Amino acid sequence: EAQVTQNPRYLITVTGKKLTVTCSQNMNHEYMSWYRQDPGLGLRQIYYSMNVEVTDKGDVPEGYKVSRKEKRNFPLILESPSPNQTSLYFCASSSGQASYYGYTFGSGTRLTVV
Amino acid sequence: GIQVEQSPPDLILQEGANSTLRCNFSDSVNNLQWFHQNPWGQLINLFYIPSGTKQNGRLSATTVATERYSLLYISSSQTTDSGVYFCAVVEKYGNNRLAFGKGNQVVVIP
Numbered sequence: 413e414a415q416v417t418q419n420p421r422y423l424i425t426v427t428g429k430k431l432t433v434t435c436s437q438n439m440n441h442e443y444m445s446w447y448r449q450d451p452g453l454g455l456r457q458i459y460y461s462m463n464v465e466v467t468d469k470g471d472v473p474e475g476y477k478v479s480r481k482e483k484r485n486f487p488l489i490l491e492s493p494s495p496n497q498t499s500l501y502f503c504a505s506s507s508g509q510a511s512y513y514g515y516t517f518g519s520g521t522r523l524t525v526v
Numbered sequence: 527g528i529q530v531e532q533s534p535p536d537l538i539l540q541e542g543a544n545s546t547l548r549c550n551f552s553d554s555v556n557n558l559q560w561f562h563q564n565p566w567g568q569l570i571n572l573f574y575i576p577s578g579t580k581q582n583g584r585l586s587a588t589t590v591a592t593e594r595y596s597l598l599y600i601s602s603s604q605t606t607d608s609g610v611y612f613c614a615v616v617e618k619y620g621n622n623r624l625a626f627g628k629g630n631q632v633v634v635i636p
Binding site: 443445447454455457460462468470471500502504506514515516517519520522 | 557559561567568569571574612614621622623624626627628629
């Protein structure tokens with residue numbers, strides 16, 4: 413089944429403890445992206461990647477890192493999480509010229525930083 | 527950047543009723559998608575519809591790109607249709623970023 417898989421689905425962590433949210437797609441998509449969703453602010457893009465080893469900042473990149481060492485994986489790294497990074501996170505992917513083919517989203521990761 | 531406005535923001539429906547959700551966008555787009563966010567937070571892709579009309583069961587969507595709007599129709603609504611419906615677009619000359627509207631909160635009551 414074609415899908416985007418995120419792990420974990422739920423995570424509670426403490427301030428300052430490094431964490432990684434994994435994202436993997438099995439559709440051979442070039443384009444991958446991370447979004448966060450917050451009440452009243454909607455969904456905002458954090459980082460995106462046009463292809464392997466090509467990443468760029470989205471609208472809200474502060475406090476996050478990403479890497480794209482292989483096509484299928486696009487992990488989101490929080491080096492020193494803070495409570496304002498408590499949010500619902502989504503990974504998405506699309507093929508080729510991303511805008512022409514539509515996006516597939518993962519199931520989301522609900523992160524709480526205390 | 528491109529602006530995406532959805533209306534109405536909130537909608538309460540009796541089971542079996544029909545409804546129309548609207549999405550207006552401020553610039554030319556390459557892509558438009560409708561998503562349903564279920565009570566568990568998952569974003570389910572409903573339609574990829576940069577132009578024209580599509581139907582999937584009780585749902586259908588129409589996008590008139592030249593007039594910069596899209597409509598999502600829900601017919602014979604069911605309680606499982608409850609949730610938030612998002613319209614998202616990719617600006618024609620942007621970085622492929624999906625820009626989301628604030629959503630339509632739909633509650634279907636039995």
